[in-house]
Amino acid sequence: MEHHNDSVAADAPASLAPTMAALCEVAITLAQTIARGPLNTTNLHSEVGENSDGDHQKALDVIADDAFAAALGGTGVRWYASEEQDVVVPLDAEGTLALAIDPLDGSSNIDANVSIGTIFSIFPAETEADASFLRPASEQLAGGYFIYGPQTCLVVTYGDGARQYVLDPASRSFVLVSERLNIPATSSEFAINASNYRHWSRPVRAFIDDCLAGAEGPRATDFNMRWVASLVAETHRILTRGGLFLYPGDARPGYGQGRLRMVYECAPIAFVIEQAAGGATDGFDPLMRLRADTLHGRTPLVFGSREMVERVTAYNTLPESEVSALFGNRGLFRA
Ligand SMILES: O=P(O)(O)OC[C@H]1O[C@](O)(COP(=O)(O)O)[C@@H](O)[C@@H]1O
Ligand SMILES: [Mg+2]
Ligand SMILES: [Mg+2]
Structure with a gap:
């Protein structure tokens, strides 16, 4: 096989190089499949079916999961944990790595020709499958x-900054375009699914109300x-120009811890974001x-x-008496 992804593999710690090369190869093939959209014989x-989180699985979720699981064999991955698999799948008995993956993130956007992705996290493998993943995110x-x-x-990121590569489709290779991403310290752009407003906690509502109040509000800024x-x-936009993302817990059944899964969504995104300042x-x-x-446990993110981010923590940790006094009568949508 030609070594198309030498640069990603060369930049990775030696023990992760074969795994990173395999991830890149699958991603390139997936990118081609996604780009062909309705020209594929399968409707992506x-x-x-349904995964263990109760999400409807799309054909592309399963195609991506199968492709990653197959390609990672022989690259040093002992344990493979996927959004699309109920339990951890053993790959190489001799492998030293545990890899968690959201093979296809943003499934609801597949047919809309909107950006989608793959999220991955690598831990050292332990002898026990679950214990390899149920550990602090800082151990990635x-x-x-x-x-x-x-x-x-x-x-x-491998813990020494966050790097960005772009795929050159002509050469089927990822080319390094940024050695160290750096998120601006502040911004006036936020991202949240506002249709859940009525289900949020009061501090989250108050935070968003204050953003929506714009230049005339307490933040004196148009957001x-x-x-x-x-x-x-959302991650890519924020890495590029700053901003804030929130998927808080809310009052809908099953959403007490939000929607996003710790092991293969939140932990790797948090690692990248922290490494980009x-x-x-x-x-x-x-x-x-x-x-x-x-x-498959969830966490607010x-x-x-x-x-x-610090301002959201400040709103969330105000004593209840101050939340009532400060936010009780404020807010554009408050009844
Ligand atoms: O539809 P909602 O509730 O706004 O949730 C959107 C979130 O769900 C996700 O699509 C979940 O990921 P999957 O598509 O991998 O299940 C995130 O990418 C996105 O941030
Ligand atoms: Mg996802
Ligand atoms: Mg997914």
């Missing part, structure tokens, strides 16, 4: 994502809002200090420009 968006060896958009990119519904796309929390504590209790 068709529903084919690598975290990153591929985004399949107008450009296909890889953003990855802008974005919501792509692809975590990779941003902040990432569960609304209260740094996410890198937290661990999942179960393989707040990340982006450091100053904005």
Whole structure:
């Protein structure tokens, strides 16, 4: 096989190089499949089942999961944990790595020709499968994502800054374009699914109310809002120009801890964001200090420009008496 992804592999720690090369090869093939959209013989968006989180699986979720699991064999991965698999899959008995993956992030956007991606996290393998993943996010060896958009990119960290590569489709290789990404310390752009407003806690509502109140409000700033519904796309935008992302817990059944999964979504994104000088929390504590209790366990996620992330923590940790006094009568949508 030709070595198309020498540069990604060469930049990776030696023990991760074969795994990174395999991830890149699958991502390149997936990017081609995604770019052909309706020209594929399979309808990528068709529903084919349900995963352990109760999400409807799309054909592309399963195609991506199968491709990554197959390609990672022989690259040093002992344990493979996927959003699309109920339990951890053993790969190489001799492998030293545990890899968690969201093979296809942003599934609801497949048919809409909107950016989607793959998120991955690598831990050292333990002898026990689950224990390899149910540990503090700070123990990750690598975290990153591929985004399949107008450009296909890889953003990855090994704990020494976050690097960005862009796929050159002509040579089928990822080319380094940034050695050290750096998120602006503040911004006036936020991302949240505002349709859940009525389900949020009062501090989250108050935070968003104050953004929406604009120049006339307590923040004295006109804010802008974005919501792509692809975590990779929101992450990429924030890495590029700053901003804030929130998927808080809310009052809907099953959403007490939000929607995003710790092991293969939040932990790797938090690792990248922190390595790019941003902040990432569960609304209260740094996410890198937290661990999942179960393989598919969820956590609230707040990340982006450091100053904005810290402000959300400040709203969340105000004493109840002050929340009532400060926010009780304020807010554009408050009844
Ligand atoms: O539809 P909602 O509730 O706004 O959720 C959007 C979020 O769900 C996700 O699509 C979940 O990921 P999957 O597509 O991998 O299940 C995120 O990418 C995105 O941030
Ligand atoms: Mg996802
Ligand atoms: Mg997914």
